[in-house]
Amino acid sequence: MTILDRNPERALLACSGEDADLTLVSGGQSVVSFAFGVDHADDIEEVVSRLKANSVPSTVTRSRIAPATARFSGSACRAATAWSSLSATAAGPPALRT
C-alpha cells in the first residue's frame, strides 16, 4: 500500500489512487471504526434520520481529511471535493424499533 500521509498519531494508506483506504492509529490491535461510502450528502441525512428513528445516537461531522479508519467496497462519492468529507457516526449498541 502507499503511505499518503503520516504523523505520530496516524498514518493514511491507500491501495491505489490518492484517497485513503485505511488509517492506522497507535494503540494496539483491533478496529476503532469503519466506514460505508454513500453517494451524496443527502444519503448521510437519510442515514441519520433512520438512526434517530431507532434511538441510535449519531453525530455528523465535516472534515478536511479522510476520517475513516477502514472503508470498504470502494467507498466514496461521485460529487466529491478532494480531502473534504462529510460523515455521520453511529455510536452505541443497536436499539431496534420494529
Next chain:
Amino acid sequence: MEFAVGYGSRTAGITNLKSDGTFRPTDIDHINLLGEADPQEVSDFMKMVLGFKQSLVLTIAGKWAASWLRATKLDHDIAYMQAVRPSDRLHHVAFAVQDGNHYFRLSDRLVETGNRWEFGPGRHMGGKPRDTQGFGTNCFAYAFDPTGNRNEFTSDMNEFEDDESYMAETSPEKFPEIMNGWAYNMPESFMTQES
C-alpha cells in the same frame, strides 16, 4: 460505524480490481466483526435500519452463529459473528485481489518480507456443498500484520439479485470443510485468534 461521502474520485459500492501487475491489494473489500451481541439481532439492525440485505446465515443447533450481509450485489460487505473472547471485536479486514496471479505475487511478496500466510489461498464453501457459485464461496488468503490483526485478501466474490439469501445449519466439526473447499488445512488459530 461511519457513513462517509466525499472521498475524491471513488464511487460508493464500486470496488477497484485493477492490480496493474503489482502485488498490492486493489481496494478495501469488507470487514468481519465480532462481538457479544446475537448475530441475528445485529443483522436485523443492519437490514431494518440501514437497508442491508441478508446473504448467508450459518446456524448451529438452530441458533444464528454467523451472518454475512451486503449493501451491494456482491456476496458480503460486512460479516458478524460472536467473539470467542468477549472483548474481541475484529476477525479480519479484507482487501480486494484481482485474480489468481495476484495471489502468486502476494505470496512471493510475503516470502520476500519474511512472512507467511496463516491460511490459504483457498476457496470458502459456506453455502451449498460443492457449489462454487453460491453464497460464501469467494477465494481467500489470510495473513497477520505486525499488530496481530488478521488481514484477508479476497477475490471472486459472486453477485446476487436483491432478495437472494441462503441459510444453512452447520456444526464446528464441519468448519474445516466450510472454510476451505480446496483442502482440509484450516489452522486452529483461525477460529481462536481474534483482536
